Amino acid sequence: MSVAVPRAVAPLVTFAAVLRRHGFSASSDQMVTFLAGVRLVGPANFESIRLTAYASFAPDYDRHNEFEALFRAHFCAEPMPRTSLPEPGGRSQPGDNLTSPVAAGADRQARRSGKSAADRELLHARRFDVQGTGTLHRQLLELRSHFPQRRCFRVRPARHGKSIHLARSLARAVRTGGDLARPVFRERCLRPRKILLMIDISGSMKGLTPAYLRFAHTIAHAADRVETFTIGTRLTRISAALSRRAEEAAVAAVGNVVLDWEGGTRLGPALGTFFKVPRYFNYARGAAVLILSDALERGDAAELVQAVHRLSRVAWRLSWASPLVAAAHFAPRTAALKRILPFLDDLIDGSSVAALTNFVLRMDEPAPCASQVWTSRLEL
Amino acid sequence: MPGGRNEVSDVVSGAPWPQFRAVDDVGRQLAAHDYFADEGLATAIFLALKLGKPLLLEGQPGVGKTEAAKALGAIAGRSVVRLQCYEGIDAPQALYEWNYARQLLSLRQAGEQAVDLYTSDFLIERPLLAVLRDPLRRLLLIDEVDRADPEFEAFLLEFLSDFQISIPEVGTQTAAVRPIVIMTSNRTRDLHEALRRRCIYHWIAYPDAEREAEIILRRAGDVVASTAEAVARAVQGLRGLPLAKPPGISEAIEWARAATLLINSAGWPDAFRRAVGVVIKDEEDLATVAPHLDSLLKKSCV
Numbered sequence: 106m107s108v109a110v111p112r113a114v115a116p117l118v119t120f121a122a123v124l125r126r127h128g129f130s131a132s133s134d135q136m137v138t139f140l141a142g143v144r145l146v147g148p149a150n151f152e153s154i155r156l157t158a159y160a161s162f163a164p165d166y167d168r169h170n171e172f173e174a175l176f177r178a179h180f181c182a183e184p185m186p187r188t189s190l191p192e193p194g195g196r197s198q199p200g201d202n203l204t205s206p207v208a209a210g211a212d213r214q215a216r217r218s219g220k221s222a223a224d225r226e227l228l229h230a231r232r233f234d235v236q237g238t239g240t241l242h243r244q245l246l247e248l249r250s251h252f253p254q255r256r257c258f259r260v261r262p263a264r265h266g267k268s269i270h271l272a273r274s275l276a277r278a279v280r281t282g283g284d285l286a287r288p289v290f291r292e293r294c295l296r297p298r299k300i301l302l303m304i305d306i307s308g309s310m311k312g313l314t315p316a317y318l319r320f321a322h323t324i325a326h327a328a329d330r331v332e333t334f335t336i337g338t339r340l341t342r343i344s345a346a347l348s349r350r351a352e353e354a355a356v357a358a359v360g361n362v363v364l365d366w367e368g369g370t371r372l373g374p375a376l377g378t379f380f381k382v383p384r385y386f387n388y389a390r391g392a393a394v395l396i397l398s399d400a401l402e403r404g405d406a407a408e409l410v411q412a413v414h415r416l417s418r419v420a421w422r423l424s425w426a427s428p429l430v431a432a433a434h435f436a437p438r439t440a441a442l443k444r445i446l447p448f449l450d451d452l453i454d455g456s457s458v459a460a461l462t463n464f465v466l467r468m469d470e471p472a473p474c475a476s477q478v479w480t481s482r483l484e485l
Numbered sequence: 486m487p488g489g490r491n492e493v494s495d496v497v498s499g500a501p502w503p504q505f506r507a508v509d510d511v512g513r514q515l516a517a518h519d520y521f522a523d524e525g526l527a528t529a530i531f532l533a534l535k536l537g538k539p540l541l542l543e544g545q546p547g548v549g550k551t552e553a554a555k556a557l558g559a560i561a562g563r564s565v566v567r568l569q570c571y572e573g574i575d576a577p578q579a580l581y582e583w584n585y586a587r588q589l590l591s592l593r594q595a596g597e598q599a600v601d602l603y604t605s606d607f608l609i610e611r612p613l614l615a616v617l618r619d620p621l622r623r624l625l626l627i628d629e630v631d632r633a634d635p636e637f638e639a640f641l642l643e644f645l646s647d648f649q650i651s652i653p654e655v656g657t658q659t660a661a662v663r664p665i666v667i668m669t670s671n672r673t674r675d676l677h678e679a680l681r682r683r684c685i686y687h688w689i690a691y692p693d694a695e696r697e698a699e700i701i702l703r704r705a706g707d708v709v710a711s712t713a714e715a716v717a718r719a720v721q722g723l724r725g726l727p728l729a730k731p732p733g734i735s736e737a738i739e740w741a742r743a744a745t746l747l748i749n750s751a752g753w754p755d756a757f758r759r760a761v762g763v764v765i766k767d768e769e770d771l772a773t774v775a776p777h778l779d780s781l782l783k784k785s786c787v
Contacts (some may be wrong), residue, residue, distance in 0.1 A: 130681070130682060131677045132682050134682060134683070135682055138536060138538065138685070141536055142532045142536065142685075145531070145532060145535050145536070146507075146508055146528060146532070152524070153508070153528065156524060156525050156528040157528060157531075157532065159525065159529075159686065159688075160525075160528060160529040160532050160533075160685045160686055160687055161532070161686075162686075163541065163682070163684065163685075165675070166543065166672065166688050169688070174579065257572065257573040258571075258572070258573030258574070258575065259573055259575050271585035271586065271589075272583065272585060274585070274589075275583075275585045275588050275589055275592075275602070278589055278592055279592065279602070283589070283592040283593040283595070283596070284593075285589065296573075296634075304513075337577065371605065377727075380729050381727050381728070381729060383545065383546075383671070383672075383673065383729070383730070384672050384673055384728065387673035387674070388674075399617030411769075412627075415557040415769065419672070
């Protein structure tokens with residue numbers, strides 16, 4: 106049975122539907138709050154309705170501009186800018202697709218030096234035909250206990266713990282009339298570390314990109330806290346897109362979110378952008394960071410070196426997987442790779458998903474310093 | 486929900502909420518307590534109080550989220566009970582704990598006699614229970630909820646829905662009226678939609694130069710108006726640079742104070758330059774700011 110909505114309230118009610126159509130969360134609870142709020146504040150003008158809508162529907166800060174545009178289109182009949190819209194129903198966030206503020210300057214410099222192939226970003230979407238076998242997913246799920254862990258504040262009873270578990274000891278003491286002959290000990294629990302994946306999607310990595318995305322999707326669903334970004338000419342957060350359970354749907358969503366497929370490589374500025382967003386910076390703190398890239402940086406590598414150095418200071422373990430490492434006579438000889446090597450814990454083979462999987466499952470073991478490993482190899 | 490506390494009328498009539506007739510009242514009363522809220526924040530606070538919903542304030546560190554809660558506590562005449570979240574925070578640290586050491590002693594003292602170990606004498610109230618037991622005199626501030634684990638966030642959902650806590654040994658404790666709850670987040674991670682949905686939300690942005698100068702003047706005490714205006718303008722300029730940690734309002738206040746202290750030994754704008762460590766606290770940020778500092782101060786000190 107449908108209930109007739111009063112004409113005056115109809116625009117308010119239909120606004121929730123508009124929000125939902127554009128991928129915003131607008132539950133019936135929030136709708137009720139919005140209506141009650143509008144009644145409470147007046148409404149004196151459109152501004153009071155707008156502020157009430159913000160307070161009630163709590164749009165993500167990254168999507169404030171989009172929310173604003175939707176509000177104006179709905180209530181003020183202003184045209185909706187098409188570019189600000191994500192895929193309907195999707196969770197892609199325009200704010201998660203960031204062009205480095207320094208990219209333009211760096212690009213001009215590179216052009217003058219003749220090292221850059223192009224001075225403009227060539228942005229386009231990409232479709233993937235990914236057919237996962239599920240083997241990798243099963244393997245990682247079975248071995249998820251091998252993901253790196255850390256101690257947390259929570260405690261649990263433990264036979265060889267170092268401090269007394271008072272709650273359990275009291276329960277035991279009650280049974281023995283107040284005598285605490287054998288206290289129960291406790292230890293701190295372990296919990297998985299954050300994992301941060303950064304996937305280079307530049308032209309030189311084109312062949313490996315689908316496999317990397319499949320790998321990222323598997324890790325995102327096997328481990329507890331995983332954040333994934335693509336880096337090319339810009340930085341894009343794809344964690345939300347990869348959260349879809351079906352691999353094909355997830356990879357297709359990534360195809361829609363990322364705009365700089367097969368472009369140039371601006372790892373330094375892209376990583377620099379990563380640090381300039383406090384939220385992103387916190388993802389790296391104490392995390393196991395894995396960068397999947399050939400490190401073929403265009404132009405001056407100083408920015409990349411600075412960014413990697415900074416990343417190494419906040420991350421628990423910083424690993425770089427390059428497909429070039431699989432080559433028989435590989436050695437870190439490019440200027441960029443030589444300079445970032447001292448800051449890396451691992452420089453590993455990233456030529457196949459199998460190699461990456463093997464590495465991820467060994468990540469909880471002590472990390473050797475990449476520069477020591479490669480120096481000794483080169484000496485041999 | 487018959488007789489439920491979710492009904493707006495119950496919420497408004499059941500508790501002595503701060504008497505705000507309109508959104509403007511909120512701004513005025515906050516200003517009287519040295520907190521300058523914009524219209525968006527005033528609307529969000531007004532709605533949260535009138536609808537009896539938790540208020541979720543998000544924003545960069547140092548924009549005044551916690552201060553907003555304290556100012557609201559002062560207006561409402563309630564003490565602010567703060568639950569500082571951190572990674573690994575657990576339900577007992579937020580709800581209640583038993584005083585095990587005292588229980589053990591009582592058990593030993595009692596000897597052969599029966600003793601009830603689970604009375605309120607042995608219960609240690611933690612912030613959520615403290616507010617639940619006395620919602621009319623306390624305001625709950627759940628600070629930096631984004632630092633807590635997602636599991637703790639899920640636990641909060643339950644608490645914020647029913648405002649009741651179940652203590653197995655004692656029974657269910659329910660708030661007589663809905664307490665005022667304010668949550669803050671620095672947005673170091675995305676909060677779950679379910680939590681956001683239950684709250685009235687506001688993103689606190691950095692204030693404009695005029696408002697910031699006003700805040701500095703009120704908060705910094707011995708700072709003169711021209712200094713406050715110069716600092717506000719300079720801080721606005723600094724926020725325009727690509728910094729890892731843009732200066733917050735508290736840093737701006739400290740900068741104004743520090744520059745005022747240094748004015749005797751160094752003139753303007755050298756006092757600002759010397760005190761820059763108060764406002765920029767990151768090596769890379771200092772390097773980013775260095776080439777722009779002179780021109781920025783020159784523009785600000787007009």
